[in-house]
Amino acid sequence: RHGNGSQVSYTTEQLPEPSADRAERDVFAWSLLAALILLAGLAAPFFAGRIYTRDDLGALHLPLRTFYAEQLARGQPFDWMPQLYSGFYLTGEGQAGTYHPLHWALYRYLPFRTALGWEWLVTYPLMLAGSWLWLRRRLRRRDAAMFGALLFTFCGFNLLHFLHPNAVAVVAHIPWLLWAIDIVVVDSSRRKVAWAQLAIALLTGSQLLIGYPQYVWFSLLTEAAYAGFLLAGRRYAPRQGCDACVTCSECVGCTDSPWGRLVIAKGCGLLLGGVQLLPTVDALAHSARRAADASFAGWGSLNPLNLVQLVAPYLFTDRVVGSNTHELGLYAGAVPVMLIVWLIVRRSELGSLAPLAWATAGFGLMALVLALGKYGGLYRLQACLPLVGHFRLPCRYIVLFQLATAVLAAIGFVLLVRDHQRSRVVPGQVQRAKSTMQRKMQWRRFEPLCVVVAASAAVALVGVLLQGKPHIAPLPAVLAGPLLLGTAAMLVAMAAAGVRAALVGLILFAAADLGIYGLSYAVYPGTARLCSVPLLAAGKQCCENSRENTACLRQAVAHRGEKCGRVLASTIRFDEHGIRTGNQMTLAGWHRADGYLGLQPHQRLDYCCLPALRVAGVRWVKRDQRTAKIKGLLPHDARWLEVPRPLERVRLVSRVKPSDNPAREINRIDIESTALTEVPLDLPQFAAGTASLVAERPGLLLIRCDCPGPQLLVVAESFHPGWHATVGGKPQDVLRANGDFIGCVVGPGESRVVLEFRPQSLYRGWIVSCLGLGLTLACFVGYRFRPTNEPCFRGS
Numbered sequence: 001r002h003g004n005g006s007q008v009s010y011t012t013e014q015l016p017e018p019s020a021d022r023a024e025r026d027v028f029a030w031s032l033l034a035a036l037i038l039l040a041g042l043a044a045p046f047f048a049g050r051i052y053t054r055d056d057l058g059a060l061h062l063p064l065r066t067f068y069a070e071q072l073a074r075g076q077p078f079d080w081m082p083q084l085y086s087g088f089y090l091t092g093e094g095q096a097g098t099y100h101p102l103h104w105a106l107y108r109y110l111p112f113r114t115a116l117g118w119e120w121l122v123t124y125p126l127m128l129a130g131s132w133l134w135l136r137r138r139l140r141r142r143d144a145a146m147f148g149a150l151l152f153t154f155c156g157f158n159l160l161h162f163l164h165p166n167a168v169a170v171v172a173h174i175p176w177l178l179w180a181i182d183i184v185v186v187d188s189s190r191r192k193v194a195w196a197q198l199a200i201a202l203l204t205g206s207q208l209l210i211g212y213p214q215y216v217w218f219s220l221l222t223e224a225a226y227a228g229f230l231l232a233g234r235r236y237a238p239r240q241g242c243d244a245c246v247t248c249s250e251c252v253g254c255t256d257s258p259w260g261r262l263v264i265a266k267g268c269g270l271l272l273g274g275v276q277l278l279p280t281v282d283a284l285a286h287s288a289r290r291a292a293d294a295s296f297a298g299w300g301s302l303n304p305l306n307l308v309q310l311v312a313p314y315l316f317t318d319r320v321v322g323s324n325t326h327e328l329g330l331y332a333g334a335v336p337v338m339l340i341v342w343l344i345v346r347r348s349e350l351g352s353l354a355p356l357a358w359a360t361a362g363f364g365l366m367a368l369v370l371a372l373g374k375y376g377g378l379y380r381l382q383a384c385l386p387l388v389g390h391f392r393l394p395c396r397y398i399v400l401f402q403l404a405t406a407v408l409a410a411i412g413f414v415l416l417v418r419d420h421q422r423s424r425v426v427p428g429q430v431q432r433a434k435s436t437m438q439r440k441m442q443w444r445r446f447e448p449l450c451v452v453v454a455a456s457a458a459v460a461l462v463g464v465l466l467q468g469k470p471h472i473a474p475l476p477a478v479l480a481g482p483l484l485l486g487t488a489a490m491l492v493a494m495a496a497a498g499v500r501a502a503l504v505g506l507i508l509f510a511a512a513d514l515g516i517y518g519l520s521y522a523v524y525p526g527t528a529r530l531c532s533v534p535l536l537a538a539g540k541q542c543c544e545n546s547r548e549n550t551a552c553l554r555q556a557v558a559h560r561g562e563k564c565g566r567v568l569a570s571t572i573r574f575d576e577h578g579i580r581t582g583n584q585m586t587l588a589g590w591h592r593a594d595g596y597l598g599l600q601p602h603q604r605l606d607y608c609c610l611p612a613l614r615v616a617g618v619r620w621v622k623r624d625q626r627t628a629k630i631k632g633l634l635p636h637d638a639r640w641l642e643v644p645r646p647l648e649r650v651r652l653v654s655r656v657k658p659s660d661n662p663a664r665e666i667n668r669i670d671i672e673s674t675a676l677t678e679v680p681l682d683l684p685q686f687a688a689g690t691a692s693l694v695a696e697r698p699g700l701l702l703i704r705c706d707c708p709g710p711q712l713l714v715v716a717e718s719f720h721p722g723w724h725a726t727v728g729g730k731p732q733d734v735l736r737a738n739g740d741f742i743g744c745v746v747g748p749g750e751s752r753v754v755l756e757f758r759p760q761s762l763y764r765g766w767i768v769s770c771l772g773l774g775l776t777l778a779c780f781v782g783y784r785f786r787p788t789n790e791p792c793f794r795g796s
Helices: 020-047 056-074 101-109 111-122 123-139 142-153 156-163 165-186 190-210 213-233 258-272 273-287 294-298 303-308 334-345 349-371 378-384 396-424 428-430 434-443 445-466 474-496 501-523 547-562 584-586 610-615 759-783
Strands: 051-052 528-529 566-568 618-621 640-643 650-653 654-660 676-677 691-699 700-707 712-720 723-727 731-734 735-736 741-745 750-759
Touching: 020 051, 020 111, 020 123, 020 142, 020 396, 020 501, 051 056, 051 111, 056 101, 056 584, 101 111, 101 303, 111 123, 111 396, 111 501, 123 142, 123 396, 123 528, 142 396, 142 501, 156 396, 156 501, 165 258, 165 273, 165 396, 190 213, 190 759, 213 258, 213 349, 213 396, 258 273, 258 759, 273 759, 294 334, 294 547, 334 501, 349 378, 378 640, 396 501, 434 712, 445 474, 474 501, 474 712, 566 741, 610 618, 610 750, 650 691, 650 700, 654 735, 676 735, 691 741, 700 712, 712 735, 712 750, 723 741, 731 741, 741 750
Parallel strands: 566 618, 654 676
Antiparallel strands: 051 528, 618 640, 650 712, 691 700, 700 750, 712 741, 723 731, 723 750, 735 741
């Protein structure tokens, strides 16, 4: 309206903006492009011919998968790995996910480096696709769905935990499960619901087969919360697409409760994972963790001071309070924080998205309180649950908090795009004609963004004043917080005002922020060429060719294996804080009496005494404060001590002493002629016979014995109830000898002893998994058939 009162009209030709559908396509394309750039950054070392070795990738996962790939190449069982803890149940420990079909196919048919890279990288595009499908069903906008998928897939937790590929792989299933649950609860098509149930069962089984039950628990909590949200919101609403069904036989039934379908699908998935779940329960029962006290479950609680990370991601030297950056990293990104603030400002415009927004906010707050662990109090309830009560590091609930953050940011992005489109439609001359009061009221909605930036600046000011303190980062890192938050706030404000470049910039800035935060810690500080990994202690380097790698490894074992005895590299207990020694030395053929695992086997001997080291066949002990006090060790060099006269790996003894405290009694007996057992044995006193190891492979030992009378064969291989023995072709009981090792009565005369690892948990797990597969197919086929004369209650 001009000053003289006349009005100015505008035609559509004066509005050159593209249609809403085209704008949505453009935003979707930019979000997808940003995601592809991050994927390229994540995969660049792999395509450059390198492998990822940062932290647990090199210390834990690389050695385990090397053994796994070697066994698959030989066509031999891989359930028992003798290189760590004098032998342990690899399948039960779970870190390798040995029976997951994808893992088996990758390491069976691809070169080792290729299989390793694909296993660790493929989860991210799969997570991106699942998140987009799920959010598109909920938000009804493909651009916001792709942006939310970008934020969750490359959130701080998922990139920092690139070090834990099993964890990220389980998390990647969560969006797909939520998508399938949405179909089961909401959709009316019987065919779609049946396929969704099949997907839930297969995805649940896949999660369990990956071998990280703690994250399966996180997934189960998320699924239950989402199913409850859907059912509460659609209690009296008809299923979607009911009117499109030609006949009632095509409809799943509007009055049919989906709880039964969900429970059946999850139950079938639980059975599918039996071949991994039952061995894991078995390994837990024989692990040191079973004896943990209540305080162990609170390890890794998120200190409340870490909440500062939300506005100051680089304030602290290690980015976190507590040094464990990848576990305690809470930073969700500057753009998601600002979009959540924008959601709060524009909450009156949520409309149909309001229930999802408030439910997600409540779920995110609950996850944050659980992540606080002992500081929050709610985590203690978990200790009352079987199996789940043994989980530690409550800070890992951060993954659920960041999932909620990504969803809320996607909803805020929907509101921002609406404001952006409204601002683009109104011509610039009309905007300039607005009164001063209207402009002030419009600017007031940006004030909360400025408040968050001011809070970040205040925290940075504290960091500047504390410069020089040991836990405060250098000045540039301290100032990065307000710079990131300020840039994000400016882009949000400009996008809401109708600046198209700001909307694109917001997407690219969010991707760059998350990428730099995660990749700079978890990926690029730790990569190496496969030929530089020390596979040979003798100084040789392995080659890129997998066959040459195998030959090198066999040569290393022959050169440095049993002839040199085992190694004790760490005396840190499972319930003690400290830096663990990684398992890389197993790549050079060394065998260890200790190791680095999630489920550390329970060891009854105290390996800080010389007799325990000798019966375990330990030859080399790494120097530390504890081992330096062990009497009788011989100095070798600045890092290693030598054990004098370690006992043979297989030997015969004629004297047996029953004991329920082997750690104490091992110091009171002649370990060369006497062994400790849990049950008394009446053995005649003869001179000790001879025993020799004829052949072996992991999980199978062939021993030849010759003795004048019945004697106890002692094998320095870790005891487990899964070991079975045959002496001269006849079954014989396997006993626990010297606390941690295998014993078996043999003789008299010459005999052939076969020790084979065949745990009942694995056998029963296979039965359960086959049963689950059969039930899954039967239930899926069964749901496709329904009597056609059943009434349909449309819209009731």
